[in-house]
Amino acid sequence: MGIMNDGLPAHTMALTVPVVNKFSATARITAVSSGINLAYGQVDGRLVIGDDEVSISSITSMYEFPYGDLAVGTSESLQIFRDGKEISSNIHETGIESISGKGDHAVAIDGLGRAHIVNSAGDTIQLGESSVLFAKVGPKIAIATESGKVSTYSYDGEMYWERPIRGEVGERITAIGWNGSTLIVAREGHGLVPGDEEALEIEHWNSEELIKRFDVNRRVISIDGPWMGLDMGGIMHDEVLVAELSHPVHSLINRGASCLAGSWFHLHFVTQEGLQWAVETQGMVEKFSVNRDGTSVLIAGSDQNDYTDPEPVVLIDSTAEPTSLIEEETAIDDWAEAPAIEIDADELYGDNVSLEELAGIESSELSDAGNLLDALNDEIEVQAVDAEEEDLMLALSLDAVEIIAPKPDAGGDQSLKASDDGTAIVTLDGTGTEDPQDRINSWSWVDDTGKEISDSPVVRVRLKQGNHRLELRIKDIDGRWSSDSIDVRIE
Secondary structure: HHHHOOOOOOOOOEEEOOOOEEEEEOOOEEEEOOOOOOOEOOOOOOEOOOOOEOOOOOOOEEEEEEOOEEEEEEEOOOEEEEEEEEEEEEEOOOOEEEEEEEOOOOEEEOOOOOEEOOOOOOOOOEEOOEEEEEEEOOEEEEEEEEOOOEEEOOOOOOOEOOOOOOOOOOOEEEEEEEEOOEOOOOEEEEOOOOOOOOEEEEEEOOOOEEEEEEEEOOEEEEOOOOEEEOOOEEEEOOEEEEEOOOOOOOEEEOOOOOOEEEEEEEEEEEEEEEEEEEEEEEOOOOOOEEEOOOEEEEEEEOOOOOOOOOOEEEEEEOOOEEEEEOOOOOOOOOOOOOOOOOHHHHHOOOOOOOOHHHHHOOOHHHHHHHHHHHHHHHHOOOOOOOOOHHHHHHHHHHHHHOOOOOOOOOOEEEEEOOOOOEEEEEEEEEEOOOOOOOOOOEEEEEEEOOOOEEOOOEEEEEEEEEEEEEEEEEEOOOOEEEEEEEEEEOO
């Protein structure tokens, strides 16, 4: 696993925390939960809860209640598991798209955009809303719909309050979240209109009253507590931008004086003083979960590459002491250097010690090896091929289908601009290789030192600034190698 500190100022020493564990995946991870149990689910229905493993329909989401019961949304149902065993199941023909919760209550959104309140016993209450975009559990349950409607409900499913619509041209709600008893709403006007109707705004509502409203320059796409994630990269604490990032922050978790934020291939730890450390994972940070004390953080996500194996689930401890990042020369792990063998010149060139003794080979071993070769030679028979057999072989070869050797294609040369950390992600794509008879037996990408990068036709690598020559090598079923190379410039 590589580590990177995306977004930290150049003069700041990059920091990270170590990986505690990795859990292998057999398919794309679609949900994680870290609480009393460490749990994760896959698109193929594999569900892992601690030491238990079950197979259900395709998993989409999960939420763990305070005493360990796990709500799991699938393409067919909403199920509750306790101690690794299913205790309830509700069929949903359109499946469950997402689950969000807090404490003893959660809200599941199905494939038709309907919201369902669910408790640990599996009891559900369907709310009278359609086309639900977001649902957040706090002192009440907040719902935002595609039409721009925001409303709150009691845990019993009774509507409590509805936010008044603003603007004659309509509006879109981009995110909602709770900060204690305050409901935070991020809105976007459908057009610039006069007066107080700005395009991008944040509203704070408490006890049905608008207590604060302020403009923002960038769209807010995630909210938890006082923390907000931006679509153009960055994290805000209330009205203050505390961290700049290069990629959207689609998810974050409030930790009080800090937050955990997922952006691109990184999980960031952020305080009001800015970015403190970052962990880079093999896949994009699409799903992550943290337990109550922050000691167990599960991270999962795909690298969006169908040619690679599923990325593992990564476990870190967010309370661990951060350490300085050790910069790597390349994105590819170096081979370990062989230990140096110190041999005195007199030993090497003197007459007292033979080369066999220096190599640790006993004379008896040499004798046995010679006997073995003699035995092998005894088993070899030289057979002559008469003229008729030779003519037959020639005729068969003439009737055989013409062999078309595969032709490697490493793609065109590339020139990319490095990000703030001085690196760029490059996609090496060998799918243009011609192989009409499916004769390719193996693939190999190597760098300019001859070290293998990957054995897949397509791979993503991170390269530092400079010029790089990368070679695609293929081997056919007859053992013949051929190659093609490209030049990559990172500016």
